[in-house]
Amino acid sequence: QTSYGLGRPATAAEIAGWNIDIGRDGSNLPKGSGSVSQGREVFAQQCASCHGDKGEGGLGDRLVGGQGTIATPKPIRTVGSYWPYAPTLFDYIRRAMPQNAPQSLSDEEVYAVSAYILNLNGLVGADATLDAKSLAAVKMPNRDRFVGDARPDVKH
Amino acid sequence: QTSYGLGRPATAAEIAGWNIDIGRDGSNLPKGSGSVSQGREVFAQQCASCHGDKGEGGLGDRLVGGQGTIATPKPIRTVGSYWPYAPTLFDYIRRAMPQNAPQSLSDEEVYAVSAYILNLNGLVGADATLDAKSLAAVKMPNRDRFVGDARPDVKH
Amino acid sequence: GGTVLGARASVAAETDNLPPNIPEWMKAPGEPMGSQPYGAPSPFEKGVVKNISKTLKQYISASSRTPLQELDGIITPxxxxxxxxxxxxxxxxxxxxxxxxxxxxxxxxxxxxxxxxxxxxxxxxxxxxxxxxxxxxxxxxxxxxxxxxxxxxxxxxxxxxxxxxxxxxxxxxxxxxxxxxxxxxxxxxxxxxxxxxxxxxxxxxxxxxxxxxxxxxxxxxxxxxxxxxxxxxxxxxxxxxxxxxxxxxxxxxxxxxxxxxxxxEFSFYMEAKSIITRPSGGQRLGAPGFHEITGIAWSGHGKIARVEVSVDEGKSWQSAQLQEPVLTRALTRFRLPWQWDGKPAVIQSRAIDETGYVQPTLAELLAVRGENYFYHNNAIWPWRIAADGEVTNALA
Amino acid sequence: GGTVLGARASVAAETDNLPPNIPEWMKAPGEPMGSQPYGAPSPFEKGVVKNISKTLKQYISASSRTPLQELDGIITPxxxxxxxxxxxxxxxxxxxxxxxxxxxxxxxxxxxxxxxxxxxxxxxxxxxxxxxxxxxxxxxxxxxxxxxxxxxxxxxxxxxxxxxxxxxxxxxxxxxxxxxxxxxxxxxxxxxxxxxxxxxxxxxxxxxxxxxxxxxxxxxxxxxxxxxxxxxxxxxxxxxxxxxxxxxxxxxxxxxxxxxxxxxEFSFYMEAKSIITRPSGGQRLGAPGFHEITGIAWSGHGKIARVEVSVDEGKSWQSAQLQEPVLTRALTRFRLPWQWDGKPAVIQSRAIDETGYVQPTLAELLAVRGENYFYHNNAIWPWRIAADGEVTNALA
Ligand code: HEC
Ligand code: HEC
Ligand SMILES: [Ca+2]
Ligand SMILES: [Ca+2]
Ligand SMILES: [Ca+2]
Ligand SMILES: [Ca+2]
Ligand SMILES: [Ca+2]
Ligand SMILES: [Ca+2]
Ligand SMILES: [Co+2]
Ligand SMILES: [Co+2]
Known part of the structure; x- marks a missing residue:
């Protein structure tokens, strides 16, 4: 095992600042929490312009509804109908949304708006407040419908 | 020998218009002629700005002198000292000179200016008039000094 | 008056550059060396650009396509x-x-x-x-x-x-x-x-x-x-x-x-695939006679072993010539000489990679995957050639 | 006052983009897809252009050079x-x-x-x-x-x-x-x-x-x-x-x-040749330690069979690794791992092609051809590395 002596050690603080990966089990979710009602406000101000007032979609993806359509000829894939893990919502919103200003929300705002989207999908109650633990506990309806890659799937 | 049926026949007139190649023996030189004194005028008007009043060079190559220098450490390669065949002068001037307006001279002007350059190099008299036959007859001093490619010429 | 004159002038201009005349670009020096410190294509190729949809909802998360039918060889500039x-x-x-x-x-x-x-x-x-x-x-x-x-x-x-x-x-x-x-x-x-x-x-x-x-x-x-x-x-x-x-x-x-x-989930590999790029949709065969059929093949699983081409709506297949070197997980250019008899035809190619995998038809893929699968469509894609030489998508 | 502030602002700006901070280019969307229908290099690469002399007498019959020391691989864009x-x-x-x-x-x-x-x-x-x-x-x-x-x-x-x-x-x-x-x-x-x-x-x-x-x-x-x-x-x-x-x-x-x-006359073929492009003249080794030596080799007579590299002023030579595929009459990329001890060194490469021809030294060429030959100079070209890492032409 050669060593080229290239690069320098990464410090714990540097890693903590850059490592924004959230596991599907909620690992690495930050401290803090946010409620559905806080999320409703954040969403109205920062998300609705692209995703519609109720997450019905627009310039951005539809985020709500579609449960029961996934196995039909016209599936509607949304957070509520398709996403397997709730912590991914925190991960994705924090890293990529709002599309015009990614990584601009506070952790509390990300919790809140995640809670709001889950609520719009009927997956948490209107009075829910989510934190690391409770977000990880949300059971997503489509969770068990993912399978491995079975290709090659056309035989000759 | 397959035939793809591509292309169309070239007519004799088309070939005559495009084939401006002059052999070293003067083959394909056109009708017409030009004298050293006509050439002096053409040169002054169309060539001297780049090649100097007497062909001594400038923005364009030096065209005159250098005889006897080719085998020395400081060779001066010119029409007079280096070029093996006089008809090439007609060929090159007609196709490429004056650099700002190639193929703009009449055949007579090309004969004349070729005669003038040869005269500056002491290879034809001041009262010479050159045509296809007499241009081909001019013996260039360096003619017999060209040899084949002897590479690889460094042995290990 | 004006239109007719304009038309005449343009005809004259075109003839001017053809034999036996001296083309205008030989009569004056061209652009000086170095006028483009970083070069660009000819102005006559200004239509050869990425294929960019004009009707997307937004262009931040979006894609553009290589104009494959305009390109030769295997390197994409x-x-x-x-x-x-x-x-x-x-x-x-x-x-x-x-x-x-x-x-x-x-x-x-x-x-x-x-x-x-x-x-x-x-x-x-x-x-x-x-x-x-x-x-x-x-x-x-x-x-x-x-x-x-x-x-x-x-x-x-x-x-x-x-x-x-x-x-x-x-x-x-x-x-x-x-x-x-x-x-x-x-x-x-x-x-x-x-x-x-x-x-x-x-x-x-x-x-x-x-x-x-x-x-x-x-x-x-x-x-x-x-x-x-x-x-x-x-x-x-x-x-x-x-x-x-x-x-x-x-x-x-x-x-x-x-x-x-x-x-x-985690469906990584791109399976073997090929497409005829010439003649292909949007092009037109000017006349019956010799036309080379050429295209590209590739496989995420390694080298392309063979490309077969059919010119009779899939009834029979011939092995195309592969341009050397055939490299692993790289585009491979294939070619087949073809005499077009001027009758309507359907042409298509299928790639076989070194694992023996054979590029499937769209019908075969749809039968297994359905229309909502969306990704990893590596179907054979046939082109229809009309009697007038027009080439169109045979499945569209 | 102004200068010091300016300097501080710029230091702050640089740290802003380093860990643990979020780089500014992650905080707002980048250029929309398709904003360059025909792409161009990054503005940070604007120095990578053809090598064009500014002092030529005229630019109509003239040449510019590829910036070889900036390039990788064998394809020239x-x-x-x-x-x-x-x-x-x-x-x-x-x-x-x-x-x-x-x-x-x-x-x-x-x-x-x-x-x-x-x-x-x-x-x-x-x-x-x-x-x-x-x-x-x-x-x-x-x-x-x-x-x-x-x-x-x-x-x-x-x-x-x-x-x-x-x-x-x-x-x-x-x-x-x-x-x-x-x-x-x-x-x-x-x-x-x-x-x-x-x-x-x-x-x-x-x-x-x-x-x-x-x-x-x-x-x-x-x-x-x-x-x-x-x-x-x-x-x-x-x-x-x-x-x-x-x-x-x-x-x-x-x-x-x-x-x-x-x-x-009629000297057509370009004989076998090579040049180290990294490290090469004008570059600088930042510190002793590992440095890959890489360059290109080519021969008009076919494939490159071997490239040898010397790091001790020509006393000894080692075979470099050739990047596959080695193609006939194409550039071939060669590489040799090297530990620079921080002492002055002279490095050079020589190509051997499939005919067995060995790239000569400049002295060998001059002995046969003299200085007026001008064309077909395929000499080995050594680079000198100074103790401070500066690389210069060892024959200049
Ligand atoms: C300027 C437009 C815009 C704004 C504002 C915006 N989004 Fe988005 N959003 C998008 C687009 C476009 C996508 C699809 C991106 C892609 O597929 O790469 C998207 C995707 C998403 C997705 C993934 C949907 C899925 O099913 O995969 C989520 C979740 C989301 N946005 C949440 C939010 C939230 C929460 C906010 C506000 C805090 C927000 N967005 C603000 C444009 C926007
Ligand atoms: C605008 C500048 C310019 C003008 C005007 C010009 N030349 Fe030249 N000429 C050049 C340049 C530059 C070269 C070298 C071209 C090259 O090497 O590709 C050259 C090369 C030549 C050569 C070849 C010299 C050699 O030894 O190889 C001849 C002969 C020549 N010119 C003759 C003429 C004549 C005759 C005229 C006028 C009818 C003329 N030139 C007008 C710029 C000019
Ligand atoms: Ca969606
Ligand atoms: Ca000269
Ligand atoms: Ca014209
Ligand atoms: Ca038609
Ligand atoms: Ca900054
Ligand atoms: Ca120094
Ligand atoms: Co996939
Ligand atoms: Co030569």
Whole structure:
């Protein structure tokens, strides 16, 4: 095992600042929490312009509804109908949304708006407040419908 | 020998218009002629700005002198000292000179200016008039000094 | 009066440049040497640009296609390489770019671009293809580019990811690496450790010069044969983990929905595929007679072993000639001489790779996958040639 | 006051983008997809352009060099391909361009570009090198580009010249073909018929897209391994003859003057050659330790068989690794891992091709050819590395 002596050690603080990966089990979710009602406000101000007032979609993806359509000829894939893990919502919103200003929300705002989207999908109650633990506990309806890659799937 | 049926026949007139190649023996030189004194005028008007009043060079190559220098450490390669065949002068001037307006001279002007350059190099008299036959007859001093490619010429 | 005169002038101008006349471009010096310190195509090729839809809802997470039917050989010039971004194209100062390598490693490290360029380098020609090239449902594209223009091929230079991982020291439970881009999407994909140790590269150059911004300048991951979005661009972070991160791009997005409502996740490889690029949709055969049939074939699983071409609606197939060298996980140019008799015809190609896999028909794929699958469509695509020479999509 | 503040602001800005901070290019969307319908390099690479002398007497018959020391791999991107023109770069309308084939043929023919593109095509990767790359006398260049930047490499597509000649039918006394460009120099070179029937091509595409104007758009001759000026650009005429035309370019210009006053004519092949591009003149090793030595090798006579590298002023030589695939008459990338101990060193490479020919030293060449030879200088070129890491031309 050669060593080229290239690069320098990464410090714990540097890693903590850059490592924004959230596991599907909620690992690495930050401290803090946010409620559905806080999320409703954040969403109205920062998300609705692209995703519609109720997450019905627009310039951005539809985020709500579609449960029961996934196995039909016209599936509607949304957070509520398709996403397997709730912590991914925190991960994705924090890293990529709002599309015009990614990584601009506070952790509390990300919790809140995640809670709001889950609520719009009927997956948490209107009075829910989510934190690391409770977000990880949300059971997503489509969770068990993912399978491995079975290709090659056309035989000759 | 397959035939793809591509292309169309070239007519004799088309070939005559495009084939401006002059052999070293003067083959394909056109009708017409030009004298050293006509050439002096053409040169002054169309060539001297780049090649100097007497062909001594400038923005364009030096065209005159250098005889006897080719085998020395400081060779001066010119029409007079280096070029093996006089008809090439007609060929090159007609196709490429004056650099700002190639193929703009009449055949007579090309004969004349070729005669003038040869005269500056002491290879034809001041009262010479050159045509296809007499241009081909001019013996260039360096003619017999060209040899084949002897590479690889460094042995290990 | 005016129109007729105009027409005459233009006819005269065209004849002027034809034999026996001296073309105008021989009568005056051309552009001086160096007038383009960085060159550009001829103005007469200004129509050869990326195939960019004008009707997208937004252009930040979007894609453009290589104009395959305009190209020859296997190298895609960098200016025409297909694009797919999820957060637009960042403008990154290479002096301020860093790659962080952390997680299940002995020594978490941070690299500058200079550090990465000091590692032993390697160069390889590989295709890159977007997973959704094309979808499974109508309307299908008109041209080869509309259909499968989300594939390009280049000579990539960089350092073997394996070498860089050795520098940090993998821990025994290291099974995946989560790669993250420094773009506005912070795009995140999990790569199995086997691939990372097999032929994955950290790439900084493309066709000799540094990566273009659209392809990840100053640094990208490159995973030969895997779906394009996994070769994370603007790479800033490699997180060595025990299991995948299940990012949005590997759950919501790049999963393959089957008719029964289950969805395949972590479907990495691009299977063998080919397309005839000439004659192809939108082109026109001027006259019966000799026409070469040519196109490109590729496989994420290795080398192309054979390409077969049919000119009789799939009744019979002939082996096309493959242009040497045939490289692994690279475009391979194929050619078949053909005499067109002037009658309507349907032509198509199918690729067979070194594993023996045979490119399937669209019907075969649809039978297994259904129309909602969306990604990994590697169907044979036939072109219809009409009696007047017009070429159109035979499945559209 | 102002200067100090400015300096502080800039330090702050740099730290802002480093870990643990979020780089600014992740906080807002980047450029929309498709904002460059034909792509261009990053603005941070604006210094990577052709190497163009600013002090030439004129730029109509002149050359520019590829910035070899900035490039990786073997493909030269079209925008950085070296230039050599004798009458500037013509702007040719491909619809009005014609190729005339006449002389000692059964059927003189005229081809449009469409005709030529209908022939069976082939694609091959080959280098192209100017004969005078570099000269034999001082001052010698500072960088690899200054020295040997008149070489580039691309994937060329076109039709075999042999096929086109068969269409016209060669007469028995056909021994040479005089090729002429449609530029303001109507550049003319005679090619032996053997080469025309071996591997000569009529080329219309380069690295996938149509030829750049600087490389002969819409059509050029391509003679693998021959000196660059013979691969006549903007090709308009092929004149089949019994003997060479002895044009100015093959008498006055591209002949090789020996000390005894004789001059070699018709010296076609570019012999085996190599150059280390990293580390090379003008670069600087930041610190002792690991540094890869890499460069390019090529031979007009076929494949590169071996490249040897010396790091001790020529006392000992080691075989470098050759990047696969090694292609005939193409650039070949070589690499050698090296630990620099921080002491002054002289490094150099020498190429051996499949004929067994060994790249000579400059002294060996000068001993046979003298300083007035000018063309075909394929000398080994050593680089000197100073204790502070500065790399300079060891022969300058
Ligand atoms: C300027 C437009 C815009 C704004 C504002 C915006 N989004 Fe988005 N959003 C998008 C687009 C476009 C996508 C699809 C991106 C892609 O596929 O790469 C998206 C995707 C998403 C997705 C993934 C949907 C799926 O099913 O995969 C989520 C969740 C989301 N946005 C949440 C939010 C939230 C929460 C906010 C506000 C805090 C927000 N967005 C603000 C445009 C926007
Ligand atoms: C605008 C500048 C310019 C003008 C005007 C010009 N030339 Fe030239 N000439 C050049 C340049 C530059 C070269 C070198 C071209 C090259 O090497 O590709 C040259 C080369 C030549 C050569 C070849 C010299 C050698 O030894 O190889 C001849 C002969 C020549 N010119 C003759 C003429 C004549 C005759 C005229 C006028 C009818 C003329 N030139 C007008 C610039 C000019
Ligand atoms: Ca969706
Ligand atoms: Ca001269
Ligand atoms: Ca005209
Ligand atoms: Ca029609
Ligand atoms: Ca800043
Ligand atoms: Ca120094
Ligand atoms: Co997939
Ligand atoms: Co030569």
């Amino acid at each position: 960098n200016g025409l390489f297909y694009e797919r971004h999820h957060g637009g194209v960042p403008t990154i100062d290479p002096a301020q770019h860093r790659l962080m390598l952390h997680g299940l490693v002995e020594r978490p490290l941070i690299f500058t671009m200079d550090d990465l360029r000091r590692f032993p380098s390697e160069s390889r020609v590989h295709f890159l293809e977007c997973s959704g090239n094309p979808g499974y449902s109508k309307p299908y594209g008109k041209t080869a580019s509309d259909l499968v223009g989300l594939v390009s091929c280049a000579e990539w230079t960089g350092v073997s990811l394996k070498l860089v991982l050795q520098e940090a020291g993998l821990k025994p439970d290291a099974k995946w690496i989560v790669a993250e881009g420094a773009d506005a999407a912070a795009l995140t994909r999990s790569i199995p450790i086997e691939k990372c140790l097999e032929d994955a590269m950290l790439v900084y150059s493309q066709n000799g010069e540094r990566l273009r911004p659209q392809q990840g300048y100053p640094l990208r991951l490159f995973l030969p044969g895997f779906e394009g979005n996994m070769s994370v661009k603007w790479l800033r972070r490699l997180h060595v983990t025990a299991e995948p991160v299940y990012s949005r791009e590997e759950t919501s997005k790049y999963t393959d929905l089957l008719p029964d409502g289950t969805a395949r | 079209n925008g950085l391909f070296y230039e050599r023109h004798h009458g500037g770069v013509p702007t040719i309308d491909p619809a009005q361009h014609r190729l005339m084939l006449h002389g000692l043929v059964e059927r003189p023919l005229i081809f449009t570009m469409d005709d030529l593109r209908r022939f069976p095509s082939e694609s091959r990767v080959h280098f192209l090198e100017c004969s005078g790359n570099p000269g034999y006398s001082k001052p010698y260049g500072k960088t690899a580009s200054d020295l040997v930047g008149l070489v580039s490499c691309a994937e060329w597509t076109g039709v075999s010249l042999k096929l086109v000649l068969q269409e016209a039918g060669l007469k028995p006394d056909a021994k040479w073909i005089v090729a002429e460009g449609a530029d303001a120099a109507a550049l003319t070179r005679s090619i032996p018929i053997e080469k025309c029937l071996e591997d000569a091509m009529l080329v219309y595409s380069q690295n996938g897209e149509r030829l750049r104007p600087q490389q002969g758009y819409p059509l050029r001759l391509f003679l693998p391994g021959f000196e660059g000026n013979m691969s006549v650009k903007w090709l308009r005429r092929l004149h089949v003859t019994a003997e060479p035309v002895y044009s100015r370019e093959e008498t006055s210009k591209y002949t090789d003057l020996l000390p005894d006053g004789t001059a070699r």
